[in-house]
Amino acid sequence: MRTELNIELPGGTYPIIIDASQFAISALKNRLSGKKIMIVTNDVVAPLYLQEVTDLFAGHQVHHCVVGDGENHKSVDSWLQILDELARCQFNRSDVLVSLGGGIVCDMTGFAAASWMRGMDFIQIPTTLLAQIDASVGGKTGVNHPAGKNLIGAFHQPMAVLINARTLKSLPAREFNAGIGEAIKYAGINQPEFYNWLNIHQQAIRDQDEEILLELIARCCRFKAAVVESDEKEQGIRALLNLGHTFGHAIETVTDYAYLHGEAVAVGMVMAAELSAQLGHCGSDIRKMLENLLQAFDLPIMLDANVPAEDLLQLMKADKKVINDRHRLILMKGLGAAFIAEGIANEDILTTIESCQEGQS
Numbered sequence: 026m027r028t029e030l031n032i033e034l035p036g037g038t039y040p041i042i043i044d045a046s047q048f049a050i051s052a053l054k055n056r057l058s059g060k061k062i063m064i065v066t067n068d069v070v071a072p073l074y075l076q077e078v079t080d081l082f083a084g085h086q087v088h089h090c091v092v093g094d095g096e097n098h099k100s101v102d103s104w105l106q107i108l109d110e111l112a113r114c115q116f117n118r119s120d121v122l123v124s125l126g127g128g129i130v131c132d133m134t135g136f137a138a139a140s141w142m143r144g145m146d147f148i149q150i151p152t153t154l155l156a157q158i159d160a161s162v163g164g165k166t167g168v169n170h171p172a173g174k175n176l177i178g179a180f181h182q183p184m185a186v187l188i189n190a191r192t193l194k195s196l197p198a199r200e201f202n203a204g205i206g207e208a209i210k211y212a213g214i215n216q217p218e219f220y221n222w223l224n225i226h227q228q229a230i231r232d233q234d235e236e237i238l239l240e241l242i243a244r245c246c247r248f249k250a251a252v253v254e255s256d257e258k259e260q261g262i263r264a265l266l267n268l269g270h271t272f273g274h275a276i277e278t279v280t281d282y283a284y285l286h287g288e289a290v291a292v293g294m295v296m297a298a299e300l301s302a303q304l305g306h307c308g309s310d311i312r313k314m315l316e317n318l319l320q321a322f323d324l325p326i327m328l329d330a331n332v333p334a335e336d337l338l339q340l341m342k343a344d345k346k347v348i349n350d351r352h353r354l355i356l357m358k359g360l361g362a363a364f365i366a367e368g369i370a371n372e373d374i375l376t377t378i379e380s381c382q383e384g385q386s
């Protein structure tokens with residue numbers, strides 16, 4: 026079973042191919058003729074899929090770059106490792122990078138592609154649910170800085186996104202659920218009926234029913250593609266895709282990535298709902314609705330009691346959406362009615378964090 030979507034941007038159109046069991050590289054054959062290929066992956070994914078993907082590029086000169094696993098390796102050092110390998114293998118602008126892995130590998134490979142010789146093509150082959158429904162689509166690339174998540178990066182669109190849902194069979198359950206955190210985010214932004222769909226199909230999603238999973242991936246890619254098409258470089262509404270992320274990125278950094286990205290976004294969305302209610306934008310039922318669905322997928326809804334709220338607030342001041350030292354957060358007027366809220370007071374943020382920490386009712 027296969028679905029093909031296109032994402033149409035001023036710089037060109039590219040396909041998102043969602044296949045139940047194949048890496049759909051044949052769709053790109055003509056555009057790859059004569060090019061050298063470098064597949065970037067990590068030491069967890071390499072033993073699982075690197076040989077299979079390498080074989081698909083038979084006839085090309087294929088190189089590999091295997092980076093370390095985890096957020097602490099989403100770093101300038103790993104980015105440099107990729108660039109060093111490109112230099113050693115004499116890659117030029119007309120050659121192609123391929124990411125094979127989760128969101129971290131996708132983001133870093135994209136950033137290497139954006140920066141090597143000021144820009145070369147790359148193909149996204151995402152192998153986690155989170156990367157298949159979010160990270161591989163839309164061209165945000167980058168690495169972390171000790172001061173925060175994704176502080177270094179560039180917008181650079183891939184030439185294609187090739188999703189093989191079979192790869193999810195080897196994904197640990199905790200990582201799968203973290204991906205659902207980003208799916209629930211789309212419901213919170215502007216897809217209230219998707220909240221119902223996720224609720225109805227909870228069990229089938231957990232069981233990884235093939236048809237339901239493919240529909241889940243296609244729906245999310247469509248939602249994200251539509252937002253990116255209307256605001257590629259986050260001059261406006263693309264910021265809505267950051268629902269839960271201002272809190273979430275700070276949670277990831279302050280806990281040294283004890284929370285997975287999708288888990289931190291889950292807690293961050295609960296905080297965004299709480300803050301929205303506190304400021305009178307919506308009722309307290311929105312927080313409850315989000316909590317119910319997040320918990321159904323074993324996602325956290327409260328922050329560890331040991332995280333000082335003040336430390337989280339300090340990190341939130343480094344968020345990319347901050348303008349002139351004023352917080353800009355994505356809040357909700359209802360479920361599926363997210364908006365950009367400007368100038369939120371520190372005290373309101375602190376009160377929200379404290380009311381979403383373990384030990385609070």
Ligand SMILES: NC(=O)c1ccc[n+]([C@@H]2O[C@H](COP(=O)([O-])OP(=O)(O)OC[C@H]3O[C@@H](n4cnc5c(N)ncnc54)[C@H](O)[C@@H]3O)[C@@H](O)[C@H]2O)c1
Binds near residue numbers: 070130156166196
């Ligand atoms: N660019 C974007 O628009 C965007 C969107 C969302 C998230 N992100 C970024 O994505 C990252 C999170 O991505 P993630 O959740 O995929 O995490 P990840 O890349 O760390 O992958 C999760 C874990 O699963 C392993 N793995 C990957 N595929 C596997 C498979 N098929 N089978 C078994 N194990 C597998 C990985 O090695 C890792 O240990 C964060 O850094 C976040 O900032 C970026």
Ligand SMILES: O=C(O)C(=O)C[C@@H](O)[C@H](O)[C@H](O)COP(=O)(O)O
Binds near residue numbers: 174175263267270345
């Ligand atoms: O594509 C986007 O835009 C997003 O915000 C998607 C997010 O899920 C993703 O985590 C993204 O990397 C966050 O972007 P950032 O600009 O806040 O680093």
Ligand SMILES: [Zn+2]
Binds near residue numbers: 159207286290
């Ligand atoms: Zn995210």
